[in-house]
Amino acid sequence: MLAIINGTVYTMNGPAISKGTVLVSEGKIVQVGEDVALPEQVEIIDAAGKYVMPGLIDAHTHVGIMEETYRIEGDDTNETADPITPHLRAIDAINPADLGFKDALAGGVTTIVTGPGSANIIGGEMVIMKTAGTVVDEMILRFPAGLKCALGENPKRVYGNKNKMPVTRMASAALLRETLVAAKTYLEKIAKAAKDDAVAPERNLKLEAVGRVLNGEIPLRVHAHRADDIMTAIRIAKEFNIELIIEHCTEGHLIAPWLAAAGVKAVVGPIISNRAKVELMNRSLETAMTMYQKGIPFAIMTDHPVVPVNLLSLSTSLAVKGGLPEEEALKAITINAARLLNIDAQVGSLEVGKDADIIIIDRPIFDPNHQVEKVFVNGCLVMG
Template sequence: MTTAITGGRVVPVDGPPVEGGTVLIANGKITAVGDVEVPADAEVVDAAGKWVLPGFVEAHGHLGVCEESQGWAGQDVNEMTDPVTARVRAIDGINPDDEGFRDALSGGVTTVVVKPGSGNVIGGHTVAVKCWGRTADEMLLRDPVSMKSALGENPKRVYGDKDKLPSTRLGVAAVIREALTKAQDYKARKAAANGPFDRDLTNEALVAVLDGDLPWCQHAHRADDIATALRLAAEFGYRLVLNHGTEAHLLADLIAERGVPVVTGPLFTARTKVELRHRTLRNPGILDRAGVRIAITTDHPVIPINFLVHQVTLAVKEGLDPAAGLRSITVNPASMMGLDDRVGALKVGLDADVVVWSGDPLDVMSRALQVFVDGRQVYRFNAETGLGETQPIFYQES
């Protein structure tokens, strides 16, 4: 069946807006965008007076592995019994029934890269999932997406409290170097082996980083930690993506020179620790003007994921170009995470993740009215009740 979303202000993000445009959807994919003829048998969604955009992409969240309102029982974000857990996979901890996924849809977010937390020096594989489905496998977009690692306060606090290495920034960097050096040696031994070879999942995961198959998502707030991240990436040659980058504006020129993208945020937090003392909503705009490719994150559940677009709005208020703001939650995170062949824009051939907004999404009074994931409407705002309604994910007997 073909669905036609017609008459709205269509914002493809990777191209100019089309007034009174149409988005055609068939078999879960976008088949046409712009001034196109609507097939006679299409199901028509009237978007006149509304805005039509691609579903937003959250580049750094913990939905499903750090469940809301569940306390200890819902915390599967970090296996903090070993500072190096490169072998673990975020997909194995995701609970699709986490309320955060429904919040995501209400905020127009249809894709999220779920990451292990930052308590470990090397936290494990990240995964990209859609925000609707009854199992992580049904929701799956790509696995793995990247390797998560952390510098700074978190790992030194976690393992310092246990009187274990690492308890300093020196120790954190040493743990990364040691793990990657072991992975280099493992790769050489495996290549030289003439017969059976005992595989090691931690080293296999790190070799994928060294080979360039996976980017290295580096948690780093402070400028000195960002400098360490750049130093380590140059030493081992992996593809670096800075995560958080609270003080990235202090090194914007160096980051731009290296061509390193930054997933920045969360932007709404108080300055509750030393690493956040230079937090500013001007950070995204400064980075963008310096030539750094940026994405903005909520770090959900640190900031509720449905507030993703509101962070962009306030960053625009503090100097970020509005078009760059929309790119920071669509095409930019999609390309950083290697997902731009599937999501991030209204483009023929991409997944039909489409959101109909009441108006400009950067206006805090606008709301997502209808959300389509893979061409299926999974959320709508009920004007009569004032509540959002999400399609149930679990089997219901008819």
């Protein structure tokens, strides 16, 4: 057993506990509080003067898929030969030896979402995973975790240069609708065959992957910066009655009432960014604050390696500068991120029964000079 004692404990499930104790056994949290009786044969870590909190969650990255040091050899982010590739699986491209995983741990990030890039209208299936491990299969928390899609400039640029659809935003939306219709028809044929004891259609991996979205098993996670692209995604989600998460949501603050009315979720960022393309013209530090004010569920991302994953807390501190309350900012990279990703039964807070993903830092998380001193994943010390 392991006991972390005397630290200021941020459980993310109530007020901070001064001189709290977190008791861990077999990779799980078994007790949290002020007056915790310690059993015999327990390893003790004294965190006096330190801050103890759940490992951070980065809800959108390309860690392990877009390797920084191997620009060609290690870049498996986009399959740019076909704009519709829902059958691609992130787990088949992730390199656990990517330095991005070490960066994540150095920044206190113990859980990430990683997946394909935004070159394609439909890019493939994303995965939620821990950042410590040697084999992808042992690191997976949830797969598939969403189907990555993209609207706006990226698919237009990639395929327009090849004189191939999509050249326009209309074509981008049309290709997405066309694929959703095909998948709906595919599912109907399978259901009819089962009911009538007839021959089912030949297995189609592309339509099978999209079918998981239509069946409500996973969300459609749509890369969209500009307000009009966000509204297109909302329009399509309504047409097909599917769960929608807007990735980036750069101009979300301009249309926040519509997002709130549609009941969509958002992963905001990267916040540390310049206006590298037209879609980013209206980027604002106030986007996350506006999401909070309108009651829109949201998390904050780095989009690693666009912004290094170890800078997740620094990115979030800029949202605080934009008006987001500190408590809500911390939730956006812990418990609220976990809720958005449907993994809050396992991670995101220090509660009994949850995975013992714990970080110990020397000063408050939004102090830019803080140091992550120790990181535990599933109760095992992986850094420090």
